[in-house]
Amino acid sequence: MLFRDRPAERLEELFDREEEVRRLLNAVNSSALTLILGMRRVGKTSVVKAATYGKLRIYIDARYFEEKRYISYGDLLEALRKELRRLLPLHKRLGELLSKIRGVSVAGVDVKFEIGRNAPSFAEILEAFDQWAREQGERLVLIIDEAQELAKLRGRTLLPPLGYAYDNLRNISMVFTGSKAGLLLRFLRLEDPHSPLFGRYFEKIELGPFSRELSVQFLTKGFEEAGVRVSRELIDRAVDELDGVVGWLAYFGLRAVKKPDSALEETLEYAARLAAAEFCNFVQYMGSQRYIHVAKVCKNGARWSEVKRYLQAVEGKPITDYEVTKLLKNLVDYGFLEKRGEIYLVPDPVLRTALQSLRC
Ligand SMILES: Nc1ncnc2c1ncn2[C@@H]1O[C@H](COP(=O)(O)OP(=O)(O)OP(=O)(O)O)[C@@H](O)[C@H]1O
Numbered sequence: 001m002l003f004r005d006r007p008a009e010r011l012e013e014l015f016d017r018e019e020e021v022r023r024l025l026n027a028v029n030s031s032a033l034t035l036i037l038g039m040r041r042v043g044k045t046s047v048v049k050a051a052t053y054g055k056l057r058i059y060i061d062a063r064y065f066e067e068k069r070y071i072s073y074g075d076l077l078e079a080l081r082k083e084l085r086r087l088l089p090l091h092k093r094l095g096e097l098l099s100k101i102r103g104v105s106v107a108g109v110d111v112k113f114e115i116g117r118n119a120p121s122f123a124e125i126l127e128a129f130d131q132w133a134r135e136q137g138e139r140l141v142l143i144i145d146e147a148q149e150l151a152k153l154r155g156r157t158l159l160p161p162l163g164y165a166y167d168n169l170r171n172i173s174m175v176f177t178g179s180k181a182g183l184l185l186r187f188l189r190l191e192d193p194h195s196p197l198f199g200r201y202f203e204k205i206e207l208g209p210f211s212r213e214l215s216v217q218f219l220t221k222g223f224e225e226a227g228v229r230v231s232r233e234l235i236d237r238a239v240d241e242l243d244g245v246v247g248w249l250a251y252f253g254l255r256a257v258k259k260p261d262s263a264l265e266e267t268l269e270y271a272a273r274l275a276a277a278e279f280c281n282f283v284q285y286m287g288s289q290r291y292i293h294v295a296k297v298c299k300n301g302a303r304w305s306e307v308k309r310y311l312q313a314v315e316g317k318p319i320t321d322y323e324v325t326k327l328l329k330n331l332v333d334y335g336f337l338e339k340r341g342e343i344y345l346v347p348d349p350v351l352r353t354a355l356q357s358l359r360c
């Protein structure tokens, strides 16, 4: 079925996205680093997984660290271990190569990493991946999903090994996804002369929401496949409200196959709840309720000066330009706002709705 509640795994499960897949496959063959950026639920994981299906790849899900304030090197190694346990039964040689690294032991199909001072070096792990790929005669795709979360790593820095891999490990192609584009770029410090990744070329693939027309096609095709009849009016309404974000369209589709009458309301309610929880997490993390006011005034677009006026009106006292700029920048970096020309706005239709009555 076209509608599913998990990321697509294979190309035939993807609707549209041919262009993005083509660009990604080209990049994987020719570039050391590719970034896949796009708002929540827009289909990043699906494109990466489906495009690299059957390729030599290692997939690290950093989304797992989203709720955490900090992560340790041990947490990162544990995430890697999960993936290796999946790979080792099929690839004995990878186990052999890893077991040569200090701090790594491989027992059958499981791998153990020392932690603390004896933890293995990440660069050496990447070297083992590189050698494995070379021996296989294939490039290895190292995928870090929601890679900005690795900025929370304390006690070690990842950029030097990543920079080393970029420069020296020719059989590895790194693909990082991020729904918080600003944070991801800040983490990689590609424009900072002191960064190991400074000035490195990278491919950037931005995933956007589907156009209205594609969204209608997606829903129509999905309902046809499922063998259910859903009125054109309901499809139009869903497309209006969900704005081409494929994850929400798929969620709606799945519900509508079972209960068309309440599907849209249920989808909107669920999505708004998630969006609100995520936004409130951010507000708590940043420690300022001002973010709520700013997001509210930018719901349908506002200029910097309007934001400042609004904040001052709400608080009844002056606010510095610096503070206004900082609030806006953080909201953009975390992907809650987009800047289009002079206008800041909330791109996620679901968050726009959630903001109407949001309290954190
Ligand atoms: N091109 C597509 N065709 C069909 N379904 C898709 C497509 N892209 C994504 N989906 C569906 O949309 C949902 C969200 O997709 P996915 O998890 O890949 O998005 P994401 O951008 O990684 O989301 P998140 O920000 O939550 O990580 C999934 O249920 C997936 O099956």
Ligand SMILES: [Mg+2]
Pocket: 044, 045, 046, 145
């Ligand atoms: Mg994802």
